[in-house]
Amino acid sequence: MPLLTLEHVRRVFKENSQQVVALKDISLSVKAGDYVAIMGESGAGKTTLLNIIATLDKASSGTIKLEGQNLNELTERNAAKFRREQLGFVFQNFNLLNTFNNRDNIFLPLVLAKKSHLEMAKRLAPLAAQLEITPILDRFPYEISGGQRQRVAAARALITQPQLLLADEPTGALDSHNAAGLLRLFDQVNDQGQTILMVTHSAVTASYSKRTLFIKDGVIYHELIRGDQDKQDYLTKITQSLTALASEEARS
Numbered sequence: 001m002p003l004l005t006l007e008h009v010r011r012v013f014k015e016n017s018q019q020v021v022a023l024k025d026i027s028l029s030v031k032a033g034d035y036v037a038i039m040g041e042s043g044a045g046k047t048t049l050l051n052i053i054a055t056l057d058k059a060s061s062g063t064i065k066l067e068g069q070n071l072n073e074l075t076e077r078n079a080a081k082f083r084r085e086q087l088g089f090v091f092q093n094f095n096l097l098n099t100f101n102n103r104d105n106i107f108l109p110l111v112l113a114k115k116s117h118l119e120m121a122k123r124l125a126p127l128a129a130q131l132e133i134t135p136i137l138d139r140f141p142y143e144i145s146g147g148q149r150q151r152v153a154a155a156r157a158l159i160t161q162p163q164l165l166l167a168d169e170p171t172g173a174l175d176s177h178n179a180a181g182l183l184r185l186f187d188q189v190n191d192q193g194q195t196i197l198m199v200t201h202s203a204v205t206a207s208y209s210k211r212t213l214f215i216k217d218g219v220i221y222h223e224l225i226r227g228d229q230d231k232q233d234y235l236t237k238i239t240q241s242l243t244a245l246a247s248e249e250a251r252s
């Protein structure tokens with residue numbers, strides 16, 4: 001059974017008596033261990049899709065299931081619990097709290113899940129070593145670099161051992177060196193079995209994934225699978241698809 005399935009998902013926003021169809025008809029399935037990138041032009045519906053999978057928004061119709069559980073039917077309280085226990089989030093702007101040091105930022109989801117301090121420390125040690133953030137755990141988010149902040153945010157997302165890691169432009173605020181570092185980390189955790197779904201505008205970032213879905217006007221328009229290709233060939237195909245998509249956009 002796939003980890004995540006979406007069937008005929010539609011999301012319509014009402015704005016000043018007008019309707020905006022953000023997602024027209026999206027069906028997709030993600031199996032455990034997959035690493036999926038979602039690309040598309042601005043306004044294509046990527047963030048709406050991610051928000052619906054994250055239970056931060058509800059579909060107007062269609063079904064979204066994670067391990068067979070229908071996410072559209074969760075009450076707000078259960079949705080909050082679901083997000084805390086099953087999902088990890090990495091955003092472009094890190095979303096770290098400046099009033100907490102880095103260690104406490106990372107511990108936050110485990111504190112909410114009422115884990116013991118011993119358990120939290122046990123989980124953090126190997127993760128911090130892998131992310132190379134052990135020496136900066138006692139500092140505050142405003143005392144570290146952007147790349148380090150994103151690694152702290154990644155640690156906070158991964159420490160709950162989520163079923164699904166959701167990332168929205170995770171490299172958007174990083175220079176190429178730090179972006180490559182974060183993407184190598186995503187590669188490592190994916191190799192260890194972590195399922196990742198990531199929205200990105202960057203073809204280079206998408207080229208780290210196992211498959212790339214292209215969204216246009218609220219539907220999945222095209223899909224590329226990396227398979228045995230090396231990263232450079234996959235990147236070339238992603239770039240070509242984006243160019244084709246943009247030229248069709250210009251013609252329509």
Ligand SMILES: Nc1ncnc2c1ncn2[C@@H]1O[C@H](COP(=O)(O)OP(=O)(O)OP(=O)(O)O)[C@@H](O)[C@H]1O
Binds near residue numbers: 041042046048
């Ligand atoms: N809360 C809302 N109310 C009304 N319309 C919305 C709302 N959220 C999104 N939309 C519209 O839905 C469409 C899809 O938006 P969405 O943010 O999902 O696109 P996107 O692909 O993530 O774009 P970007 O790459 O610019 O972030 C757009 O036309 C947008 O204006």
